[in-house]
Amino acid sequence: MAAEQASAKPLRADAARNRAKVLDAARGVFAELGTGASTEEVAKRAGVGIGTVFRHFPTKESLLEAVLGEILAGFAEEARARGDSPDPGGAFFDFFQLVVGEAATKNAVSAELADAGVDVHAGRDDVRAELRGALGVLLTRAQEAGSVRGDIGFGEVMALLAGTSRATENLDVATRARVLDVVFDGLRASHA
Amino acid sequence: MAAEQASAKPLRADAARNRAKVLDAARGVFAELGTGASTEEVAKRAGVGIGTVFRHFPTKESLLEAVLGEILAGFAEEARARGDSPDPGGAFFDFFQLVVGEAATKNAVSAELADAGVDVHAGRDDVRAELRGALGVLLTRAQEAGSVRGDIGFGEVMALLAGTSRATENLDVATRARVLDVVFDGLRASHA
Amino acid sequence: MAAEQASAKPLRADAARNRAKVLDAARGVFAELGTGASTEEVAKRAGVGIGTVFRHFPTKESLLEAVLGEILAGFAEEARARGDSPDPGGAFFDFFQLVVGEAATKNAVSAELADAGVDVHAGRDDVRAELRGALGVLLTRAQEAGSVRGDIGFGEVMALLAGTSRATENLDVATRARVLDVVFDGLRASHA
Amino acid sequence: MAAEQASAKPLRADAARNRAKVLDAARGVFAELGTGASTEEVAKRAGVGIGTVFRHFPTKESLLEAVLGEILAGFAEEARARGDSPDPGGAFFDFFQLVVGEAATKNAVSAELADAGVDVHAGRDDVRAELRGALGVLLTRAQEAGSVRGDIGFGEVMALLAGTSRATENLDVATRARVLDVVFDGLRASHA
DNA sequence: GATGAATGAGCCTTCATTCAT
DNA sequence: CATGAATGAAGGCTCATTCAT
Numbered sequence: 080m081a082a083e084q085a086s087a088k089p090l091r092a093d094a095a096r097n098r099a100k101v102l103d104a105a106r107g108v109f110a111e112l113g114t115g116a117s118t119e120e121v122a123k124r125a126g127v128g129i130g131t132v133f134r135h136f137p138t139k140e141s142l143l144e145a146v147l148g149e150i151l152a153g154f155a156e157e158a159r160a161r162g163d164s165p166d167p168g169g170a171f172f173d174f175f176q177l178v179v180g181e182a183a184t185k186n187a188v189s190a191e192l193a194d195a196g197v198d199v200h201a202g203r204d205d206v207r208a209e210l211r212g213a214l215g216v217l218l219t220r221a222q223e224a225g226s227v228r229g230d231i232g233f234g235e236v237m238a239l240l241a242g243t244s245r246a247t248e249n250l251d252v253a254t255r256a257r258v259l260d261v262v263f264d265g266l267r268a269s270h271a
Numbered sequence: 272m273a274a275e276q277a278s279a280k281p282l283r284a285d286a287a288r289n290r291a292k293v294l295d296a297a298r299g300v301f302a303e304l305g306t307g308a309s310t311e312e313v314a315k316r317a318g319v320g321i322g323t324v325f326r327h328f329p330t331k332e333s334l335l336e337a338v339l340g341e342i343l344a345g346f347a348e349e350a351r352a353r354g355d356s357p358d359p360g361g362a363f364f365d366f367f368q369l370v371v372g373e374a375a376t377k378n379a380v381s382a383e384l385a386d387a388g389v390d391v392h393a394g395r396d397d398v399r400a401e402l403r404g405a406l407g408v409l410l411t412r413a414q415e416a417g418s419v420r421g422d423i424g425f426g427e428v429m430a431l432l433a434g435t436s437r438a439t440e441n442l443d444v445a446t447r448a449r450v451l452d453v454v455f456d457g458l459r460a461s462h463a
Numbered sequence: 464m465a466a467e468q469a470s471a472k473p474l475r476a477d478a479a480r481n482r483a484k485v486l487d488a489a490r491g492v493f494a495e496l497g498t499g500a501s502t503e504e505v506a507k508r509a510g511v512g513i514g515t516v517f518r519h520f521p522t523k524e525s526l527l528e529a530v531l532g533e534i535l536a537g538f539a540e541e542a543r544a545r546g547d548s549p550d551p552g553g554a555f556f557d558f559f560q561l562v563v564g565e566a567a568t569k570n571a572v573s574a575e576l577a578d579a580g581v582d583v584h585a586g587r588d589d590v591r592a593e594l595r596g597a598l599g600v601l602l603t604r605a606q607e608a609g610s611v612r613g614d615i616g617f618g619e620v621m622a623l624l625a626g627t628s629r630a631t632e633n634l635d636v637a638t639r640a641r642v643l644d645v646v647f648d649g650l651r652a653s654h655a
Numbered sequence: 656m657a658a659e660q661a662s663a664k665p666l667r668a669d670a671a672r673n674r675a676k677v678l679d680a681a682r683g684v685f686a687e688l689g690t691g692a693s694t695e696e697v698a699k700r701a702g703v704g705i706g707t708v709f710r711h712f713p714t715k716e717s718l719l720e721a722v723l724g725e726i727l728a729g730f731a732e733e734a735r736a737r738g739d740s741p742d743p744g745g746a747f748f749d750f751f752q753l754v755v756g757e758a759a760t761k762n763a764v765s766a767e768l769a770d771a772g773v774d775v776h777a778g779r780d781d782v783r784a785e786l787r788g789a790l791g792v793l794l795t796r797a798q799e800a801g802s803v804r805g806d807i808g809f810g811e812v813m814a815l816l817a818g819t820s821r822a823t824e825n826l827d828v829a830t831r832a833r834v835l836d837v838v839f840d841g842l843r844a845s846h847a
Numbered sequence: 848g849a850t851g852a853a854t855g856a857g858c859c860t861t862c863a864t865t866c867a868t
Numbered sequence: 869c870a871t872g873a874a875t876g877a878a879g880g881c882t883c884a885t886t887c888a889t
C-alpha cells in the first residue's frame with residue numbers, strides 16, 4: 080500500500096537481482112560487442128541460464144530496449160540534476176559533454192542514442208519523455224541566458240548528441256576535444 | 272595515374288564486368304537493408320551466382336570494404352573536382368553537405384564512413400589517402416581563405432562528416448538543415 | 464461411492480481442490496490447443512503456480528494420462544447409466560454417438576481415445592477396466608438383442624469409436640452424420 | 656526441350672537426388688517418430704547437412720506438406736490404376752484396404768490423411784484434386800455397380816479412410832480385419 | 848504445500864563459406 | 869570462371885522440469 084512504485088508485479092527479491100544482473104551484463108556486452116552480440120553471451124556474463132534472460136526480456140529486442148531505457152533514464156537523471164544550475168549555459172554544455180564522453184567508452188550507447196531521437200520503438204516513450212522534459216529545461220534556460228542559439232529545439236540537440244557521440248567513439252582524446260569544440264561553437268553561434 | 276590494374280591479374284573482360292555488377296548491387300543492398308543483409312541477396316540483385324560474389328570478394332567483410340572504398344573514392348573524386356574552386360569556403364561546405372546528403376539516402380554510407388575516419392581495415396589505405404589528399408586541399412584552402420577555423424585537421428573533419436551523417440540519417444529535411452547549420456557555424460567559428 | 468481416495472494419501476482439502484482445478488484446466492487447454500500446449504498454459508488457466516501442476520502430476524505425460532483417465536471415466540459413467548436400458552440397441556448406439564460428438568468439440572479427446580483402446584500406459588488400467596466393463600455390458604446386451612453384429616468385441620468397438628471420432632473431428636454436421644450412419648450400418652450388419 | 660516436366664527449375668542431378676533422399680528420410684522419420692520429430696533427425700537419416708534440408712524445404716511445415724503430398728500422390732496413383740477394373744466394387748474396397756494397411760505401418764500417414772480430407776494447407780490442392788478425381792471414379796463406379804451405397808461422396812470416404820487408418824494403427828491383424836469388415840459392411844449397406 | 852524463478856536441452860531457421868559440377 | 873547446392877556453426881526462442889523461497 081505504501082510504496083507500490085512500479086507497475087504490475089513487485090517481483091521477488093532474487094528475481095529483481097537477476098533482472099539487474101542481466102541488464103548490467105547486457106549493457107556491458109552490447110557496449111563492447113555491439114548490438115549483434117548474442118543473448119547467450121549476455122547470459123554467460125550475467126552468470127545466469129539463457130532461460131532467465133528470456134524470462135525477464137522475452138525478446139532480444141526487448142532487452143535492447145531495456146538497456147536503452149536505462150541509459151536514457153540515466154541521462155535524464157543527469158539532466159534533471161542540472162536543471163536549476165545558476166549557470167544555465169555551463170549546465171547545458173556540461174551535460175552534452177557528459178553524454179558524449181559516456182558514448183566514447185560504450186560503443187552501443189551512441190547507436191542506441193540515435194534511435195532515441197526518433198521514435199522507433201514503443202514502450203520507451205515514458206523514458207524518452209522524461210529525457211525530453213529534463214533536457215528541454217536545460218536547453219531553454221541556456222537559450223534564455225543567451226548561451227545557446229535560439230533556433231534549435233530538442234530534436235536538433237538529440238541529433239547532435241547522437242551524431243557527436245558516434246563521431247567521437249573511436250577518437251583520441253585530443254581530437255575528440257576539438258570536435259566537441261566545433262560543435263559547441265556551432266551551438267553557441269548567435270545564429271549569425 | 273598511369274597504371275590501371277594495381278596489383279596482379281589483368282582480369283578478363285567479363286570477370287571485370289561481374290565484379291562491377293556485384294559491387295553495384297552490394298552498394299544498393301547494404302544501403303537499403305543495412306550491412307546485415309545477406310550475401311545471397313547481393314548475388315541475387317547482381318544477377319550472378321553466389322559463388323561469383325565470393326570469387327571476387329573472398330569474404331563478406333572484404334565486400335563491405337570494397338563498397339566503402341567505392342564510396343570513399345567517389346567522395347575523393349568530388350573533393351578533387353572542387354579543389355581549385357575560386358570560392359574555397361563554398362567548395363568546402365558544398366562538399367560537406369554533399370556527403371551528408373548522400374548518407375541521408377543510403378543508410379549504410381554513414382556507418383561505413385565512421386570506419387573510414389579511423390583506420391580499422393588494411394587495404395583501403397590508398398583510397399583513404401586519396402580522400403585525405405583531396406579533402407585536405409579543400410580544407411586548407413578554406414582555412415587560408417578564412418572560411419574555416421584553423422585549429423582542425425583532416426581527422427576532425429572526417430569525424431564531423433561521419434557524425435553529422437549519422438545524426439542526420441532519419442531526420443526530416445528541416446531539422447537536418449538546422450543541424451547542418453549548427454555544425455557549419457561551428458566550423459566557421461574564428462576559434463572563439 | 465464407498466471408497467474415495469483409492470491409494471495412499473488422504474490429500475488435504477485444498478490440495479484436492481487444486482488437483483481438480485488443474486485437471487479441469489488441462490482438459491480444456493489440451494482440447495483447445497492440442498496436447499502440444501504448454502504446461503504453463505494449464506497452470507495459468509487453472510489459476511495456480513506451475514509448481515503446483517508438477518506437484519500433482521510429476522510429468523506432463525502423467526497429466527495427459529490423468530486427463531485421459533477423466534475422460535474415460537466420464538464415458539464409463541455414461542455407459543453404466545445406460546446399462547439397464549430397456550432398449551439395448553438404442554443404448555449402445557446412443558452411447559457411441561455421444562462419444563463421437565464429444566470428440567467433435569474437444570480435439571484432444573479423440574487423440575487420447577486412440578491410446579485408450581490399446582494399452583500403452585500403465586496406471587490407467589483401472590479406468591480402462593471400468594470402461595471395458597460398462598461398455599461390455601452395453602455391447603453384449605445389444606448383441607443379444609440382435610441390434611449389433613455378434614462377431615466383434617470391446618477392442619473393435621473401441622477402435623471404431625476412436626477412429627470415427629478422429630475421422631469426424633473437423634467435419635460439418637451433415638457429413639459427420641453420414642459417416643456415423645455408415646459405421647452404424649456396419650455395426651448392425653448381420654455379419655452378412 | 657523434350658521433357659521439361661515439372662514447373663520452374665530443372666534442378667541439378669545431385670540436387671534432385673538429395674531432395675529425394677530428404678523426402679524419403681522425412682517420410683520414415685515422421686512415420687516412426689511422429690510429426691514432432693526434429694528436422695535434424697531427418698537430416699541425419701538422409702545423410703545430409705541440416706542446411707540441405709532447409710534449402711529444399713524452407714520450413715518444417717513445407718517438408719511435412721511435401722511428405723503428405725507424396726503419400727497422397729501415391730494413393731492417387733493406386734486409385735487411378737484401379738479406375739477401369741472390371742470389378743468396380745472389388746477395386747474400391749481393395750483400394751480402401753490398401754490405404755488402411757499402409758497407415759498401419761507408417762504412423763504419420765493417418766495423421767496426415769486426416770488433414771488431406773479437409774483443406775488446411777494451400778499448395779497441395781493439385782495432389783488432392785488428383786486424388787479426389789481418381790478416388791471419385793472408383794467410388795462412382797462402385798456405386799453404379801451397386802457395391803457401395805449411393806448416399807455418400809468423396810468427403811465421407813476420405814473421412815472414413817482417415818478414421819479407419821487411425822483406428823487401426825496399433826491393432827493386431829485379426830482385430831484390424833474385423834474393424835475393416837465393419838466399415839466395409841457399412842459402406843455396402845443399401846442405405847438401410 | 849504452493850509459488851514462480853531458474854535452468855538448459857532442444858528446436859527451427861539463417862547465413863557465410865566451400866566445392867563439385 | 870561461373871554456378872548454386874551443401875554445409876554446419878550460431879542465433880533466437882520454447883518448454884518440461886527442478887528447487888529455493
